[in-house]
Each structure stands twice: as structure tokens, then as C-alpha cells.
Amino acid sequence: MDTIFALATAQGKAGIAVIRISGPQARRVVEDLSGVQPPERGMTLRTLRDPDGNRLDDALILTFTAPASFTGEDVAELHLHGSTAVVAQVLRILSDHDALRMADPGEFTRRALENGKMNLTQVEGLADLIDSETEAQRKQAQAVLSGKLGHLADRWRRDLIRAASLLEAVIDFADEEVPTDVTPEVRELLQGVLGDLDREVAGSRIAERIRTGFEVAIVGPPNAGKSTLLNALSGRDAAITSEYAGTTRDIVEVKMELGGLPVTLLDTAGLRDTGDYVEGLGIARAKERAARADLRVFLSDTLDGLDVAMTEGDIHVRPKADLAGGASDGVSGLTGQGMDRLVDDIARILSDRSSGAALATRERHRLAMSDARDYLIAAQEVLESGPERYDIAAEELRSAIRKLEFLVGRVDVESLLDEIFSSFCLGK
Ligand SMILES: Nc1nc2c(ncn2[C@@H]2O[C@H](COP(=O)(O)OP(=O)(O)OP(=O)(O)O)[C@@H](O)[C@H]2O)c(=O)[nH]1
Numbered sequence: 134m135d136t137i138f139a140l141a142t143a144q145g146k147a148g149i150a151v152i153r154i155s156g157p158q159a160r161r162v163v164e165d166l167s168g169v170q171p172p173e174r175g176m177t178l179r180t181l182r183d184p185d186g187n188r189l190d191d192a193l194i195l196t197f198t199a200p201a202s203f204t205g206e207d208v209a210e211l212h213l214h215g216s217t218a219v220v221a222q223v224l225r226i227l228s229d230h231d232a233l234r235m236a237d238p239g240e241f242t243r244r245a246l247e248n249g250k251m252n253l254t255q256v257e258g259l260a261d262l263i264d265s266e267t268e269a270q271r272k273q274a275q276a277v278l279s280g281k282l283g284h285l286a287d288r289w290r291r292d293l294i295r296a297a298s299l300l301e302a303v304i305d306f307a308d309e310e311v312p313t314d315v316t317p318e319v320r321e322l323l324q325g326v327l328g329d330l331d332r333e334v335a336g337s338r339i340a341e342r343i344r345t346g347f348e349v350a351i352v353g354p355p356n357a358g359k360s361t362l363l364n365a366l367s368g369r370d371a372a373i374t375s376e377y378a379g380t381t382r383d384i385v386e387v388k389m390e391l392g393g394l395p396v397t398l399l400d401t402a403g404l405r406d407t408g409d410y411v412e413g414l415g416i417a418r419a420k421e422r423a424a425r426a427d428l429r430v431f432l433s434d435t436l437d438g439l440d441v442a443m444t445e446g447d448i449h450v451r452p453k454a455d456l457a458g459g460a461s462d463g464v465s466g467l468t469g470q471g472m473d474r475l476v477d478d479i480a481r482i483l484s485d486r487s488s489g490a491a492l493a494t495r496e497r498h499r500l501a502m503s504d505a506r507d508y509l510i511a512a513q514e515v516l517e518s519g520p521e522r523y524d525i526a527a528e529e530l531r532s533a534i535r536k537l538e539f540l541v542g543r544v545d546v547e548s549l550l551d552e553i554f555s556s557f558c559l560g561k
């Protein structure tokens with residue numbers, strides 16, 4: 134096994150930079166750099182030198198011994214002064230060391246997976262945690278990282294293995310008197326797992342949304358003040374505004390955090406009949422994206438003639454509240470009137486929906502679980518036609534079990550790994 138190294142902290146100037154080294158030669162490398170054998174496990178302050186004895190930096194060195202480390206291998210961390218020059222020089226010296234090579238993206242985590250330190254869903258949770266930008270994303274990623282989805286899948290798997298072995302026992306008795314009727318217990322086990330799977334599959338789209346962000350589209354007629362509102366909500370001049378109707382054509386997207394949730398706000402072209410070819414293209418885009426968005430904010434006096442359907446949970450708010458006087462319940466991007474309430478409304482609607490979020494946060498999870506569910510439903514049907522067909526029911530159960538094993542990465546994962554790890558950055 135190669136010993137690998139990489140900068141674990143972000144590129145650029147900082148108080149501290151951490152270089153991580155993992156593999157059988159980790160301690161030897163530290164000894165070469167510091168001139169002293171590091172403790173098996175612990176922390177020391179040492180001066181690092183290049184092979185010619187030139188001082189590189191004073192570093193805090195952390196050492197871990199296999200298997201009690203992140204990767205499950207011997208690991209050393211060099212906590213350096215976070216100067217780009219120091220980091221560049223130490224990385225250069227490490228590259229020249231014959232026992233080392235630079236890690237591939239995600240390689241530390243891949244080793245952790247291969248050494249059984251985490252399962253596949255936890256790896257995904259870790260990637261999400263590193264990417265998380267909002268409170269909801271952080272909490273969701275930490276739940277996945279803590280192994281909750283994996284534990285759930287393991288419980289389902291145990292129950293299904295129990296059900297399959299009950300059926301197998303009857304099959305083995307084929308020509309003799311069957312000791313007991315196993316159907317009730319198998320039925321109960323299948324129902325329990327199916328109920329859980331239904332709930333997880335149902336909540337997985339919302340969970341996926343928390344991971345990737347909710348889309349909120351602002352729609353309305355031209356000159357309603359959509360772009361002005363987007364700018365006010367995002368606190369920057371993201372979209373062009375003007376008194377000319379038909380200013381916005383392309384969709385303008387702004388990512389922001391609303392009530393702890395990740396939201397991408399969409400500004401869209403004003404909806405109207407137009408003879409202008411390019412404006413017409415913009416309006417077609419507006420309609421298409423608005424229809425796909427998770428939530429629409431209709432900024433308009435009337436909903437008539439907009440040609441975008443208002444669905445349950447959407448918001449309708451009157452524009453230019455400042456012109457209507459203080460009593461208006463509308464919103465004004467120009468003065469800020471009504472904006473707090475609009476933000477609260479959006480956040481409340483999205484967080485109500487988020488309460489049903491599953492632990493499954495990816496399409497991969499959803500597909501594995503709904504496949505498992507299909508096999509279980511098939512098994513249920515076959516089960517009711519009696520012991521003669523138990524062998525078929527057992528086969529369906531085994532297929533369901535394989536899907537759950539796929540979910541946590543017990544089987545058939547090689548093809549998945551490259552895809553998952555390629556999304557990691559270097560040093561993770
Ligand atoms: N009084 C008042 N004027 C506003 C308000 N919001 C926007 N305006 C003005 O209305 C005009 C149109 O604003 P925009 O933000 O460009 O409107 P829009 O809905 O994006 O327009 P299109 O992109 O053309 O569809 C500009 O002159 C804005 O300054 C508001 O809340 N109150």
C-alpha cells in the first residue's frame with residue numbers, strides 16, 4: 134500500500150495549514166523531516182527540515198496508529214504555519230520523498246471505506262458535510278455521516294434475512310410435515326420493512342432538495358418589480374432593473390440561505406403576449422422554470438393572464454406596496470416594505486415541507502430503496518399463494534436484500550466508487 138499525502142486544509146493564506154500523510158511509511162516520513170521518531174500516538178512540536186538540513190517550519194505533529202485513525206492506516210498530520218510559501222515548500226519536499234506520492238482526490242476517504250471505517254452512505258454524508266452551506270444541510274449531512282441510514286438499512290437487511298431463512302426452513306422440509314406455519318411471521322417482517330421503505334422513499338425527494346437547494350421562482354407581469362425584489366432579497370445587484378417592460382430575459386439565479394434552508398431564487402422574464410422574438414424566448418424559459426420550481430412567488434395584482442399555474446403552497450403578493458400606502462399587505466423591493474414577512478412565509482413553507490425529509494438524500498438511495506420495495510411487494514404476493522411457492526418468495530427477498538446491501542455499499546460498489554470519490558476535493 135502506498136503512503137500518500139495531501140494538503141487537508143484549503144489553499145491560500147491562513148493561520149494554520151494541515152498536511153495529512155497516510156500509509157505504512159507515515160511515521161518514517163515524519164522521522165526523516167523532524168530527525169526524531171514520533172510517538173506512536175500523540176502530539177509533538179518539532180522543527181521540520183529538508184534533506185540538506187534547511188529549516189522548513191516549526192510544526193505541530195499529530196500521529197495516529199493503525200487502525201485507530203481516519204483512514205484506518207498509520208497517519209501523521211503536519212500542522213504548519215498557513216503560509217503559501219511554507220506549504221508549497223513542504224509539499225515539494227514530500228513529493229521528492231521516495232516513500233510518498235500525492236493522494237488522488239478523495240483517496241483518504243476511499244481508504245477509510247476500504248478499511249471499514251465508514252460505509253458508503255457515510256462517505257456520501259461526509260462529502261455533503263464538506264459541501265454544506267446552510268444549517269439544514271449541515272444537520273442532514275451529519276445525520277447521514279453518523280451512520281443512521283446505514284443502521285436502518287442493516288436492520289431491514291436483518292429482518293429480511295430472518296424472513297428468507299424462515300422460508301428456506303420450510304422449503305428444506307418440503308416432503309415432510311412442516312413444523313409451523315411461518316407465513317404470519319414473514320408477513321409481519323415484510324410489512325415492517327415495507328412501511329419503513331415507503332416512508333424513506335416518500336421523504337427522499339425533500340431530503341435531496343435540502344442537499345441541493347430549493348428553487349423559488351419570482352413570476353409576474355413585466356415591470357412588477359421582480360428583479361428589484363430579487364436584488365433586495367439577495368442583498369446585491371444580481372439582475373438588471375429598468376422602467377422598460379421586458380427588461381429581464383434570461384433566468385437570473387441567486388443562491389442564498391432562507392431560514393436555515395438553501396434556496397436558489399430565480400428571477401424570470403415578465404409574462405405577457407409579445408411580438409418581440411427574443412422576449413418571447415425569455416418568457417418561454419420563465420414558464421418552464423417556474424413550473425419546475427419548488428415554490429412560486431407571484432408578484433402581481435392579478436393572477437389572470439399569467440399562464441403559470443399557482444399550485445398549493447405558492448405565494449401571491451401584491452407589488453409596489455409603497456405606492457399603495459402603509460396599509461398595503463404587498464411587498465416593495467424598493468423600500469423593503471413587506472419583505473420580512475415574505476421571507477418568513479417562504480421559509481415557513483419550505484421548512485414545513487422539510488419536516489418530512491428522509492435520511493436518504495440521493496437519487497441513488499431512492500432507486501435502491503424503491504427497487505427493494507418492488508421486490509418485497511412481489512414477495513408479499515407470492516407468499517400468500519402458499520408454501521409451494523416459498524422458493525420464489527425467498528428469491529424475491531434475496532433480490533431485495535442485495536439492493537439494501539448496494540445501498541450501504543456492501544456489494545458491487547466498485548463501479549460506484551470512482552463516481553463518488555471524483556466529487557471529493559484533494560486532501561479529503
Ligand atoms: N415604487 C416602486 N417602484 C418599483 C418597485 N419595484 C420596482 N420598481 C420600479 O419598477 C420598474 C421595473 O422594475 P423591475 O425590477 O425592472 O421590474 P421587473 O418585474 O423585473 O420587470 P421585467 O424584467 O421587465 O419583467 C423600475 O423602474 C423599478 O425601479 C417598488 O417596489 N416600488
Ligand SMILES: [K+]
Pocket residue numbers: 355356374375376377378379380381
Ligand atoms: K423592467
Ligand SMILES: [Mg+2]
Pocket residue numbers: 359360361372373374380381400401402403
Ligand atoms: Mg426583471
